[in-house]
Amino acid sequence: MISKILIANRGEIAVRIMRTCKKLGISSVAVYSEGDKAAPFVQMADESYLLGPARVNESYLNVDRILDIAKRCGADAIHPGYGFLSENGSFAEKCEASGITFIGPTSQVMEMMGSKIEARKAMKTANIPIVPGTEDAVHSKEEAIEVAKSIGYPIMLKASAGGGGIGMQVVHSDEELLKAFENNAKRAESFFGDGAMFLEKKIDHARHIEIQILADKFGNAVHLFERECSIQRRNQKVVEEAPSPFLSETTRQRMGKAAVNAAKALGYTNAGTIEFLVDANENYYFLEMNTRIQVEHPITEEITGIDIVAEQINIANGNSLSLKQEDLTIKGHAIEARIYAEDPNTFFPSPGHITVFDIPKGENIRLESAVTSDYQVTPFYDPMISKLIVKGNTRQEAIQLLIHTLEKTKVEGIKTNIPLLLEIAQHHEYQAGNTTTSFIVDYLRPLKRK
Template identity: 50%
Template sequence: MFHKILIANRGEIAVRIIRACKELGIRSVAVYSEADRDSMHTRLADESVCIGPAASNLSYLNIAAIMAAAELTDAEAIHPGFGFLAENAGFADIVIESGLTWIGPRPESMRIMGDKVTAKKKMADAGVPLVPGSDGAVKDIEEARAIAKKAGFPIIIKASAGGGGRGMKVVHSEASLANAFQMCKAEAGAAFGDDTVFIEKFLVEPRHIEVQVLGDTHGNLVHLFERECSLQRNNQKVIEEAPSPYLDPETREKICAAGLAAAKAVDYVGAGTIEFLMHADKSFYFMEMNTRIQVEHPVTEWITGVDLIEWQIRVAAGDKLAFAQKDLKIKGHAIECRINAEHPFKFTPSPGTVELYHAPGGRSVRVDSQLYTGYKIPPNYDSMIAKIITHARDREKCIRRMQRAIDELVILGVTTNQELHHRLLANPAFQKGEFNIHFLEKWLNQMHL
């Protein structure tokens, strides 16, 4: 096992990884920007190193500074968390070439799955269902028209190197295709330095279902069932749960098998997530793979009893998985609510000083957060400041437990989205599990807030 791990991240995920290190008897190194000097992760780690100014490109994305911190502290491995450099294969290469251990998948797996066109080809070869559309990059508008005609409108044009909702255009008719095609290519080139695009059939009201996988360096690979991630706004998830309330056992078995096939196709090692879109008839299609730990990993930990961060570290250290697929069972239901420092309905950021913080507690309530009374939330980073996760024997009980936890949460001094969660959890459609990826935005529009 490692003696010391550097965490190349901040916020609640850095705190989560530091806690896992402590429980494994591993010393931890926190890196921080000048804006995060007083953050919780710098206080909990055994050592901390400032790596630059507040701007992410000068600190958390500064590979040279992070590697210098690793050398300075004699760290043996680097855990990237999520976001920032977590899916940067070039960074993984540098870590490995420097003689350190990368706590994540092989860089080549990251490269294949990080390029949407290459990933689609790999998934097609592996027999993983794909949304009808182009086989690869679309070269020009004539090819785009032919593909759109075959798939049928509406279609969606996507940047191959895109993510987070950028470089995407939904097209409802041939009349608007040419303009949307050129706009998407231009946006992709400006945002990602790569104007490659591809086309898919646009599923009108799908659900977003993802499968968690975990593999070791000895050829063992398992899935840890699925998560329901359809409650999202602008492609940002708000509430996640496991298992999905929409799946029957047969569909669950099929989609989890497809997730495993996708991971096997790239010889996957570590924790990763295969994301699918599911149609109303329960047909499903590969969307992308996240080659890192997910924000919503705690719901999977609740229902399986597997500590995913611990196993990321153990796998990187060369350990074999201590369980096989037959050993994994779904136990109860889990829900996660993302708590953001933002207006609950206008979604404007709300940085500032936390004047009072009280976390909910009680049976089967987990809070992952970097908050404390007096903490100054910087304006420079993502607005997520906490995650509340509840677990219960069934979904109805889990919702009630989450409602109680949200009611108990106290964060004064900044505005949060607590009221959004309060109303969503009470919504009859949510309570019945009757929603898709467009539900939240439609519901918000109907509220006229």
């Protein structure tokens, strides 16, 4: 049984995992960079070890250093959180080879799903609808233009190994594609070590809806319903909610069943998320699979009462699922607003010294935070500093609680996207549930935020 977990991550997700470790009586180990030595997660852990300098390639991506610390401190498992090494098949394989339990799927499945091209092929084999696009990597601008003409503009140019919107761009013409192809391929090579690109048809007025799944090594799998993640800026999520205000019960059940079937076909284990694009007629298409816990997992926890991190640990211990599909129900409505240290108009990061950080506490308000008052936000990491999660008996109750909480929130010393979050929550189209992936561009000021 797992008795000590090293958390190969930082910030709010490290705090989140430690909270479940404490509940389960498991010791937690933090690893941190020099830039994070004063961070709350470092003090919260039972043990803490310095990884190296602030830059991620010298700290949170330093596989050998992380494994060395795990061995020296006697950790018998590693939880990767999200981002960094969480979807790195090589890291998972090295954990396995070192006799350390990796809390996630097998390295083989992770590598398959880590390539968007291979993932599309796997889903097609499992009879999951996929967005029309290329079957293999596109290696030149000329080949890309030929394929784009056959698919029809607009298209999405994507990095096969990408994530977080990196290496992704909407393209409307041959001229745009010529400019975009090399830039995105170079960016993908820089971020992921893989510049392979592929093309998909852009589905207009789509919604980004994902299904949370849990699966054990005995072939059992369940879904925890859906999350609507359509409110995005630059292909990165800003506001998520569960359940979707759009899906019919029939489509909800069909998508949940499709996700479970896909997990079983892959031999998937642990927590994962299958993401779909859904058009105005509720046709759904596989987008990608995230082989890790998601940033937005708290809203699923709020509507189901399931501690997803605890379930991850239970599965990693070799146990069978403690959940049955027929026992899972949706209770209420939850919304998550990501608070970023960034200019709400330009989306440029806003590092600096937080002098005041005060978010109201109360019933049905949950805060997952990486920061406190008197905290220095550095430019080295993702600018998300906290997640505000609210719950109501109905969607309208949840929206009103979100607005009230954001209006009472005080963050001083840096710029944040709180004005943008309020603008979204108060917008009549959002309140009506008319949320597509182009919501911010379509409805919000200034300059349509292109």
